[in-house]
Amino acid sequence: MSLRYLLGRVAGMLGTLVGVAVVVFVVLRALPGDTITAKLGTQAATLTADQRAALRHFYGLDSSPVTQFFRWFGGLLHGDLGVSMDTGVPVTHLIGDALPVTLELAVLAMVIAVPVGVLFGMLAASRPGAVRDLSVQGVGLLGLAVPEFVVATVTVAWLASAFAYTPSAGTYVSIGDSFGGNLRQMLYPALVLAIGLAATVMRTTRSAYLEAAGSDFVRTARGKGVTEARVRFRHILHNAGIPIVTMVGIQFGYLLGGTLVVEQVFALPGLGRLLLDGILHQDYAIVQGVTLLVAAAFVVVNFGVDVVYRLLDPRTRSEGRRA
Amino acid sequence: MTVLRIEDLHTVVRSRGRDLPVVRGVSLDVDAGEIVGLVGESGSGKSFTALSVLGLLPEGARVTSGRILVDGEDLVALRERDRRTRRGSTVAMIYQDPMTALNPLMTVGAQIAEGLRAHGIRGPEAKRRTLAAIEEVGLPKPDRIARSYPHRLSGGQRQRVVIASALALRPRVLIADEPTTALDVTIQQQILALVDELRTEHDLAVLWITHDLGVVARIAARVAVMYAGRVAEQAGTRELFAAPQHPYSAALLASIPSPTDTERGPLPQIGGAPPDLAALPAGCPFEPRCAYREDRCATGEPEPVHRGGSDTACFVPRERWGVRGDAMEEPA
Amino acid sequence: MTRAATLVAPAPRTAGQPSLPRRIVADRNGLIGVVLVGLLVVVAVVSLVHLGQDPLAQNRTGQLAGPSGAHWLGTDQFGRDIAARVAAGVFASLRVALVSVGMATIVGGLLGVLSGFAGGVLDAVVGRCTDVLFAFPATLLALALVAALGHGWFNTAIAIAVVYTPIFVRVARGPVLTVRESEYVKAGRVLGFSRSRLLFRHVLPNVGAPIAVQVALALSWAILTEAGLSFLGLGTQPPSPSLGLMVSDARNFFPDAWWTLLFPALAVVVAVVGLNMVGDGLRNALDPRRS
Ligand SMILES: Nc1ncnc2c1ncn2[C@@H]1O[C@H](COP(=O)(O)OP(=O)(O)O)[C@@H](O)[C@H]1O
Numbered sequence: 001m002s003l004r005y006l007l008g009r010v011a012g013m014l015g016t017l018v019g020v021a022v023v024v025f026v027v028l029r030a031l032p033g034d035t036i037t038a039k040l041g042t043q044a045a046t047l048t049a050d051q052r053a054a055l056r057h058f059y060g061l062d063s064s065p066v067t068q069f070f071r072w073f074g075g076l077l078h079g080d081l082g083v084s085m086d087t088g089v090p091v092t093h094l095i096g097d098a099l100p101v102t103l104e105l106a107v108l109a110m111v112i113a114v115p116v117g118v119l120f121g122m123l124a125a126s127r128p129g130a131v132r133d134l135s136v137q138g139v140g141l142l143g144l145a146v147p148e149f150v151v152a153t154v155t156v157a158w159l160a161s162a163f164a165y166t167p168s169a170g171t172y173v174s175i176g177d178s179f180g181g182n183l184r185q186m187l188y189p190a191l192v193l194a195i196g197l198a199a200t201v202m203r204t205t206r207s208a209y210l211e212a213a214g215s216d217f218v219r220t221a222r223g224k225g226v227t228e229a230r231v232r233f234r235h236i237l238h239n240a241g242i243p244i245v246t247m248v249g250i251q252f253g254y255l256l257g258g259t260l261v262v263e264q265v266f267a268l269p270g271l272g273r274l275l276l277d278g279i280l281h282q283d284y285a286i287v288q289g290v291t292l293l294v295a296a297a298f299v300v301v302n303f304g305v306d307v308v309y310r311l312l313d314p315r316t317r318s319e320g321r322r323a
Numbered sequence: 324m325t326v327l328r329i330e331d332l333h334t335v336v337r338s339r340g341r342d343l344p345v346v347r348g349v350s351l352d353v354d355a356g357e358i359v360g361l362v363g364e365s366g367s368g369k370s371f372t373a374l375s376v377l378g379l380l381p382e383g384a385r386v387t388s389g390r391i392l393v394d395g396e397d398l399v400a401l402r403e404r405d406r407r408t409r410r411g412s413t414v415a416m417i418y419q420d421p422m423t424a425l426n427p428l429m430t431v432g433a434q435i436a437e438g439l440r441a442h443g444i445r446g447p448e449a450k451r452r453t454l455a456a457i458e459e460v461g462l463p464k465p466d467r468i469a470r471s472y473p474h475r476l477s478g479g480q481r482q483r484v485v486i487a488s489a490l491a492l493r494p495r496v497l498i499a500d501e502p503t504t505a506l507d508v509t510i511q512q513q514i515l516a517l518v519d520e521l522r523t524e525h526d527l528a529v530l531w532i533t534h535d536l537g538v539v540a541r542i543a544a545r546v547a548v549m550y551a552g553r554v555a556e557q558a559g560t561r562e563l564f565a566a567p568q569h570p571y572s573a574a575l576l577a578s579i580p581s582p583t584d585t586e587r588g589p590l591p592q593i594g595g596a597p598p599d600l601a602a603l604p605a606g607c608p609f610e611p612r613c614a615y616r617e618d619r620c621a622t623g624e625p626e627p628v629h630r631g632g633s634d635t636a637c638f639v640p641r642e643r644w645g646v647r648g649d650a651m652e653e654p655a
Numbered sequence: 656m657t658r659a660a661t662l663v664a665p666a667p668r669t670a671g672q673p674s675l676p677r678r679i680v681a682d683r684n685g686l687i688g689v690v691l692v693g694l695l696v697v698v699a700v701v702s703l704v705h706l707g708q709d710p711l712a713q714n715r716t717g718q719l720a721g722p723s724g725a726h727w728l729g730t731d732q733f734g735r736d737i738a739a740r741v742a743a744g745v746f747a748s749l750r751v752a753l754v755s756v757g758m759a760t761i762v763g764g765l766l767g768v769l770s771g772f773a774g775g776v777l778d779a780v781v782g783r784c785t786d787v788l789f790a791f792p793a794t795l796l797a798l799a800l801v802a803a804l805g806h807g808w809f810n811t812a813i814a815i816a817v818v819y820t821p822i823f824v825r826v827a828r829g830p831v832l833t834v835r836e837s838e839y840v841k842a843g844r845v846l847g848f849s850r851s852r853l854l855f856r857h858v859l860p861n862v863g864a865p866i867a868v869q870v871a872l873a874l875s876w877a878i879l880t881e882a883g884l885s886f887l888g889l890g891t892q893p894p895s896p897s898l899g900l901m902v903s904d905a906r907n908f909f910p911d912a913w914w915t916l917l918f919p920a921l922a923v924v925v926a927v928v929g930l931n932m933v934g935d936g937l938r939n940a941l942d943p944r945r946s
């Protein structure tokens with residue numbers, strides 16, 4: 001992979017990140033209208049003109065939107081995401097507390113979903129159209145179609161009736177406090193997340209595997225007398241691996257912004273909960289901060305996926321290519 | 324000495340709930356050190372014959388009857404596990420498109436060594452034989468080639484690698500399925516010369532599949548002409564070119580330029596199309612397109628007979644072909 | 656002129672084949688999908704004319720009653736008829752899905768076709784904008800937009816439309832580029848045919864197919880997203896019936912009053928499965944290589 005390519009991609013990524021910041025600013029700063037009215041609700045009507053102006057000045061709302069954007073953007077570059085209007089706590093602190101929860105959830109879900117999805121995808125692809133293929137595909141479609149909130153709700157109800165366990169935000173145990181206690185809390189939400197993920201991984205694996213299995217080099221390998229197991233893993237799965245890895249990476253990026261429902265139902269203090277609380281309390285600094293962070297993470301993850309993709313494939317890994 | 328003997332091979336493929344006959348009673352012998360050409364239009368069942376020998380038929384296809392003997396051992400009767408151990412060590416194959424025949428994610432050396440390892444050759448011995456195999460096919464700097472990924476090599480180099488890999492275990496039989504079709508003319512000639520040389524050196528029995536009679540003329544001692552899953556005619560190359568005994572062979576010959584001409588024209592063109600395997604005619608499958616057909620050609624399928632130095636599955640001897648046929652087989 | 660006519664043949668389409676709807680129904684998955692989606696559309700239409708029960712009518716005596724002759728699918732915690740509420744919820748889901756995907760298809764499709772066909776600055780700008788929107792995980796973008804726009808079904812529809820617009824831009828632009836570079840359009844240009852004629856006669860017929868497949872998938876995503884937002888309290892607001900809200904309410908009564916959760920959940924699943932299968936059927940019907 002050439003340095004030039006890498007630099008070009010990094011430049012493109014930075015451009016996208018600026019674009020992301022603009023969109024977040026426009027959507028969450030300009031669209032919601034007057035923050036003060038939004039914040040104080042009916043009380044806003046009782047403000048005197050002077051109080052109102054003072055507040056506007058305090059929040060920097062008296063300057064032009066462009067100036068506001070650059071002030072805000074400059075803050076971002078210094079790692080300043082603003083202050084929660086509700087609690088006065090810097091948004092970066094709130095995110096700092098919430099991020100590990102979401103990350104752990106996402107990683108756990110991936111660790112469960114990827115092997116399951118890959119194995120079942122291979123199983124389905126090993127005999128296209130056969131009973132095993134149709135059943136795996138049917139279950140996979142259900143996995144995608146049953147909404148996460150339904151699975152999460154049912155799981156919580158089951159936990160309550162079977163173990164008299166009711167998740168609550170107050171009793172959250174971090175991984176530092178107790179590994180086992182933490183895992184007990186995280187396992188079920190991660191499993192719920194893993195269902196849809198595994199279905200997606202399974203579908204990608206199935207089609208990538210089928211595509212690779214039809215390649216000429218697979219026949220060449222069999223023609224050498226290579227064992228069927230080795231043909232499947234070393235040749236077919238390895239080649240199918242490139243699209244699978246790409247998809248898994250992208251799904252991981254999605255997951256960072258997609259744990260909201262599960263965090264809500266299982267009362268986990270992650271980014272999703274933070275975002276949801278921010279939205280419900282119209283605490284826009286929080287909403288902006290979380291949205292921005294997750295989108296940026298998504299962009300960076302996608303960039304990483306692209307780099308990994310290129311490293312995995314010798315055709316794009318090597319420097320000068322011959323014609 | 325006969326190394327490969329195919330006896331009355333029948334292969335079908337399942338399509339839309341019924342078995343289509345793709346190979347219908349092919350019999351062929353290839354001796355040690357001999358190259359037999361297998362020619363015929365695309366779709367005539369050449370590749371299916373080859374894949375039946377290797378035991379690598381695609382999903383849905385299977386051999387229904389017949390025997391495939393290599394040094395007297397019937398491969399069809401073997402269990403899949405034993406079948407696998409014969410691939411590469413007893414029978415090996417090289418393929419049409421060298422660009423796609425190699426795994427893009429493995430180095431060339433690893434791909435050759437993998438075949439050796441599948442047959443119990445490991446460690447330094449595998450490495451030594453990998454390099455020797457690369458050297459044998461005339462590639463320079465074997466250790467550098469071994470470390471290369473396929474995309475770094477040209478089409479001709481890749482085909483040499485495929486040949487090296489196929490011959491690394493010194494198989495008795497090599498099946499070449501149109502290995503030069505995708506290459507340009509000079510490279511084609513080099514590959515032909517290489518296989519010819521390796522054949523003498525290792526006393527290989529080679530079945531060379533092609534739809535190019537020019538290639539056959541150059542390399543094969545004997546030729547089998549396939550049509551609609553059967554061998555229409557089998558003869559010495561010289562005999563076939565001098566006096567084809569089957570109207571289909573004659574038509575194929577008429578459609579190529581002089582065999583010494585290196586410029587390849589378009590694929591052989593004969594009026595009409597091969598029959599639909601799902602609705603084969605009751606008589607000779609070539610009858611609808613044949614210039615010399617007689618009444619009985621439409622009712623019964625001819626069995627091979629020995630005539631004029633060849634085995635031909637045709638009711639009508641050359642002598643009865645008449646004036647029009649003589650014009651057709653005149654070399655250009 | 657005959658020469659020109661053959662040079663610029665109409666866009667290659669599989670001629671002499673059965674019509675598209677027929678081919679979708681001929682595909683097994685497509686047929687199942689069409690039946691499932693058709694079922695839901697009937698349910699939604701029935702809810703419009705209020706046959707049977709009022710989805711909002713409360714009943715203090717018959718709360719959380721199981722399925723019975725009077726209430727086929729039971730009642731909820733306010734004694735409201737679940738069947739009527741599911742039907743109304745299906746209608747609400749389909750309304751959001753159709754409106755949002757309709758907007759996204761029109762805006763995204765047009766932008767994609769135009770930018771692909773025009774190239775140059777327009778293409779670059781549109782491409783950059785779609786890149787930026789793609790930088791947001793879909794659910795997150797929908798959430799942020801709902802946070803900004805506020806609740807209600809129409810705002811939900813707008814949010815979903817914004818998320819899906821860049822997808823339609825890409826889907827429409829790809830085939831346009833292929834067609835633009837193809838011989839018959841190049842030849843048409845050489846012959847001086849107007850751009851609009853090339854666009855309408857040769858380009859549009861080729862983008863229809865991939866867009867159709869994407870529409871089916873987008874509808875299913877829209878239904879899931881609407882339900883999810885409502886579940887979180889960010890979409891449809893009570894007392895309006897919504898499948899997501901019904902599941903959210905059912906949390907407190909599950910598993911005892913299982914019908915409060917099962918039926919709305921089932922409606923979502925049927926919609927998503929059905930639309931995905933219609934998408935599969937479309938894909939198979941449009942792609943002659945798969946069968
Ligand atoms: N899955 C299949 N369904 C139907 N027909 C098939 C299938 N696979 C192969 N065939 C038919 O079998 C024949 C295969 O011939 P093949 O051995 O590949 O021909 P050749 O190598 O001589 O070109 C073709 O006529 C092809 O149409």
Ligand SMILES: [Mg+2]
Pocket residue numbers: 366369370500
């Ligand atoms: Mg072939």
